[in-house]
Amino acid sequence: MFITYKQSMRGLWRQANHVLCLCRKPVPLLLDQDYVNLKNQIIKAERRVLKELGFCVHVKHPHKIIVMYLQVLECERNQHLVQTSW
Numbered sequence: 001m002f003i004t005y006k007q008s009m010r011g012l013w014r015q016a017n018h019v020l021c022l023c024r025k026p027v028p029l030l031l032d033q034d035y036v037n038l039k040n041q042i043i044k045a046e047r048r049v050l051k052e053l054g055f056c057v058h059v060k061h062p063h064k065i066i067v068m069y070l071q072v073l074e075c076e077r078n079q080h081l082v083q084t085s086w
Contacts, residue, residue, distance in 0.1 A: 066085050070082060070085065
């Protein structure tokens with residue numbers, strides 16, 4: 001009898017909590033300057049840790065170079081060549 005009472009009370013609390021959660025409206029985060037500064041500091045710290053662990057944190061993408069070469073060769077209108085080189 002005690003187990004069923006305990007289970008029914010647990011179910012009642014769960015249902016009440018569910019109803020309360022549905023009634024609350026989420027409050028949007030305040031994105032003030034302190035938040036932005038903290039976010040940037042965290043990103044810098046993560047990069048520093050990754051760099052110390054041997055990860056390459058900066059990669060030069062060849063896309064700009066490919067576009068430049070195609071413009072020099074006057075081939076930027078050739079869709080097949082552009083898609084293949086990309």
